[in-house]
Amino acid sequence: MTRLRLPLLVVALLALVCAGGYAVLRSAYHDEKDRRDLSDLTRSSPWPPDDLLVPDDLPRSGTLGWLDRLGLDIAYGLRTRDGRTVPVVWQQHHPAPDGSLADGVDCDVRTIHVCTDAGDGLTLVVTRDTDNSDPATALYLFAADQVLSVSVQGPDPVTADDLRGALTRTHHPSDGELLALLRGPGYQTDWS
Structure with missing residues (x-):
């Protein structure tokens, strides 16, 4: 029974790490998209x-x-x-x-x-x-x-x-x- 819990724990830990990594990458993607959109939308402005x-x-x-x-x-x-x-x-x-x-x-x-x-x-x-x-x-x-x-x-x-x-x-x-x-x-x- 102890041998079965260890692989489940490792799989759960890997899933948690992957989900966290995905969330970080997704957040970075949206931040970059927002920066590009803001630059694009304000490019023709007479003021910064x-x-x-x-x-x-x-x-x-x-x-x-x-x-x-x-x-x-x-x-x-x-x-x-x-x-x-x-x-x-x-x-x-x-x-x-x-x-x-x-x-x-x-x-x-x-x-x-x-x-x-x-x-x-x-x-x-x-x-x-x-x-x-x-x-x-x-x-x-x-x-x-x-x-x-x-x-x-x-x-x-x-x-x-x-x-x-x-x-x-x-x-x-x-x-x-x-x-x-x-x-x-x-x-x-x-x-x-």
């Missing part, structure tokens, strides 16, 4: 990943981000002060070469855009519904070599206070948070 910002209150689901040579865009549902959730696009972009607002907004065109100083370096832009534009509300924050903005397309009534937190409460995302944001549904790489 450490300089990117995201809003503090991003929901864990229903959030989609993309990054290109223009900057970072994040689409998500923003909770307003009255409890509604409105779809917004949050952006971190470079200002236009002349220092104006991003995305072609020209505050001098008063028939389309109404720009208001919202204090603390923030500019509220309301775009009217016209033949060539849909109504929208956006808040912009100029900071050094970047413009942060959050905008609501359509007639959803929002105030500068509803949008302010998305621009003033931000943080630098961890690699994992950035990967979760930029890896859209069905994201594939050559090494996936």
